[in-house]
Amino acid sequence: MSNDTGIWLRLRLLGVVFLPAATLMALEIVSSRLLAPAFGNSVYVWGSIIGVFLAAMSVGYVAGGKLADARPRLEVLGWVLLLSAAVQGLTASIGRTTVIELGEATGGSPVGTLLAVAILFGPATAALASVSPFAVRLTGRDPLGLGGVAGRLFALSTFGSLVGTLAATFVLVPQLNLSTILAWLVSVTALGALLCFDRAVPALLALAVTVVAWIAPQLGQTSEAVRAERITPYQTLIVREEAGVRALISDGIRHGAVRIDDGGPALTYVHGAAVALLARPHARTMLGLGLGTGSAGTLLRQLRPGLEVIYAEIDPAVGDLAREWFALDSAIEVEVEDARRFLARSERTWDIVYCDTYVGQAVPFHLATREFFALLSERLSPEGIVEINIASHITQPFARAILRTVVAVFPEVDVFSLPDSGNFLIVASRSPLPPDSELEESGRQLDRRLGAARSYQRVARSRWTGEVDLSTSPILTDAFAPVDSLLDLGTRDARLPGIP
Template sequence: MLELVVFLCGAVVMVIELAATRVLAPALGTSTVVWTSIIGVILAAMALGYWWGGRLADRRPSPKALSLVILGASVCTGLIGFSRSFVVEMIQASGSGLHFGSVQAVALLFAPPATLLGMVAPFAARIRMTDCARAGSTVGRLYALSTLGSIAGTFAGGFFLISYFGSVTILFLLAAVLAGASILCHVGKWPLKASVGLAFAALYLLAAVENRAQAASGMVDVDTPYQRVLVYPSLDFSTGRPMRALSTGPEGVQGGVYPDDPDALALNYTRYLSLAEHLAPDMRRVLVLGGGAFAMPKYVLARHEQATVDVVELDPGITKLARAHFFLPESPRLRILHEDARTFLNTNGARYDVIVEDVFNSAASIPFHLATVETVRRLYDALEDDGVLVVNTIAALDGPKSRLYKSFFATYASVFPQVHSLRAWTASPETQPQNILLFCFKNTAPRQWTSADAAVQARLERRLDPPDTAGALVLSDDFAPVERYLTGW
């Protein structure tokens, strides 16, 4: 049984690590900074556990003591489910910033169970060690079992468990599994241990029921294969009009729809994406990179009967939510491809009148490989000679954080002979990240920047003067420090 316990604990610690990304995502995002904090802090916690477990095992090398350690890990894991919101909100209120804040969050929430689980393998090795001549093989076997458990937990958690059970409910399930492992390690006081396991199992079921109740009320909290997504009733802050919102990160709303007018563009920045139809009124082939709530594809399908739309959306879970909650229709003119936008561009041979790149939808998690000059060259090749590329970026216009905007502009201008930028919302301070749209053309022919439509003209007048790109970095696959530039470091 001891070998089975070591295997289970190795598996659980990796599922906890994967769950950490989903627990923190709504508040801190899923950037490299957050991943670095999770990996670094949990490794540090496990190192502490190895040291502490070895010392404790030398003093009390008994299955009973190990059983209590595992039961403690069970309780700490379950407590994450109770304390996660309080801890994250407290850190946000403290203004710690992304780097220190993510380290704090992981240390407070996930380091305690990781430390206790790190104690298991050295403790078990000491219990099994009865012959010094075979010490090496004993230690090697148990650490190998722990590592195999971690491998199993990584694949099971990443491919199946997180997206099936959800990031929060699975914490209670893992706590119940650890309580069971505690009993397997030492049967003593099994009624107490069984009660702890049953309590967390009941909490898991309760959390699952609560998720269904939230869905029935219009609030959906779901873990897709790639991310945690929130769908909830909201209001258009500028008009008070009811809308349904989609959120995948800490910046609030990344997608939205008016239930009484599903084809309208509900979010402010998406209305600027629609300037593509002013600049390419005869569009017939449209490519949208990044589906989200599928606002732009629905808009094109409804207003341009001659147009076909290809949408490249990495996450099939997002498309499923768009079908269920954002009125995404079935249409022979709509083709949805579930793959990374860069891999699509690498093999694409088609050309489009309009390309909309809307993948930079979270300031806390910018996919750097879609911001590089290598990607821009592929976008250039995919665009018709008289077409328009519209890019939604997240960046600051002024101050230390403006290096990202200038780098974006310099990168696209290094490939496209004509690049213009528009600011989607003037109420935001220029020193803070916000939606800035780039409009790129393959030739220098003048474009029409006036319109008889007052609403369109008001948006066209938000065009900015070109930024000073002297010294700006042309982002590349080899070097694209988008997160460092975004935070002003």
């Protein structure tokens, strides 16, 4: 073997080690975006992803080592990588349908998440992981230098993993749609396989797998109801139109909807936000935490012209879609920032704070703790009101924990069962709310002024008088906030929060 040939072989082998390692970690990051519409983005989802990938990698290490001992040829490794590329291509083609069907069959449970990850990503991951032991076997011909060879190859593999992680996190997910990302990962894996082949036929097969990965997702029919789709670092967003309603869907959960004909809120719970105006007629400022379609802020500005409304929303794509598709009031300002960070940074006080971040199976725990609500209390004006939209019955485990945590911070707490909606509204303040008679009178006056079919007097009458046992519910803190398990308990005998 000439020096040139030996160098070329080494370069090929280095590429074969680097590319699959980068693909494997990128695949792990991207897998959450495929799973989110059916299973959310909770700690259970990430635990399932990490667990299945680790198990598959272990299988791949063992299987790759045994295969390398039995058939220590680079072309054999190429066929393994080609198999991984083909399986990834299959995931790109049918992954979304498979995830939705498994989600429906398992009720979006953690068991369903494990099953989905294992089916869609387990085989491809095991094949990718087999590269490292195979490369050690092909390179380490001298037993005395085997440790150094293994160290260098694992360092290169780890560097590939680092590149794949950073590329997926900061380039692929923020910039590309899911089908394109998966097609790129198939292409990179097929390139790794191509480096292993000297013969034309398997090389052409690698190219064919790549072409199919790019074409197959385009052959599937896109629903005419889907008007826009964005995959962001935080969620998968879809704008869908059906039966005269335009909805914003985040990871499979409807986060807001408007009527197409007049732009009014299609989800009745939004009208519950008017409780703040009924209780505090002279309110002049509102802060919304979690934008969605911005329907609550838009509605309150219609009911109280001149009300200053600012939203804190961590995902800039939500604001873009709200303005483009949901006629978000141009006077409403959107601060692109985490809600808690915004409150900590700003020393401004507010008359109304509307919290709508407790929807679905991916509730940000740091917005549900005693420390968060204490910060919220500090940012209220003397008679300011906090409204917390709970997309489930108040007796569900998560809702009870939120209620007990709010009670631990605020001296005045009321609960409203919003009419024609499964949602509840927790209203908290440092000052007492008016009695029912005053709220009803405010609602009657608002109805008279608007002359509309929507009865805000009925909203005023919706104060809940039932009993809630909070004795077994935890006070959520930054140190202990088992939000995911509380939500999971609630879905065992109830629909997913946020699904109308």
